[in-house]
Amino acid sequence: MKLYVCWGTFQVPGAREHPCKIAYDALVQADFEPEVIKAHSVGFLPRAVQTGARKKVEDATGSKWVPALETDEGEWISGSREIVAWAEQHARV
Numbered sequence: 001m002k003l004y005v006c007w008g009t010f011q012v013p014g015a016r017e018h019p020c021k022i023a024y025d026a027l028v029q030a031d032f033e034p035e036v037i038k039a040h041s042v043g044f045l046p047r048a049v050q051t052g053a054r055k056k057v058e059d060a061t062g063s064k065w066v067p068a069l070e071t072d073e074g075e076w077i078s079g080s081r082e083i084v085a086w087a088e089q090h091a092r093v
Helices: 019-029 052-061 080-089
Strands: 002-005 035-038 068-070 076-078
Touching: 002 019, 002 052, 019 080, 052 068, 052 076, 068 080, 076 080
Parallel strands: 002 035
Antiparallel strands: 002 068, 068 076
């Protein structure tokens, strides 16, 4: 499985909990080890200047925003809340 994130899965000091970190932590807690793909750039930029990873996320989900999860079965889940719910439903622990 691949988890597409912005720049990483770290907490931003002084900010609310970061959506990419929330999604990553939920997958790890459910006993998954996702390959983390850093999409870089920013979702509001035009497609022409987006990275290949952001374009792939947009093609698969209709949105340039991450986090987005690509499961081993080829299913795509977009958004941290949706990824958390998926992880809880598919937990291996």
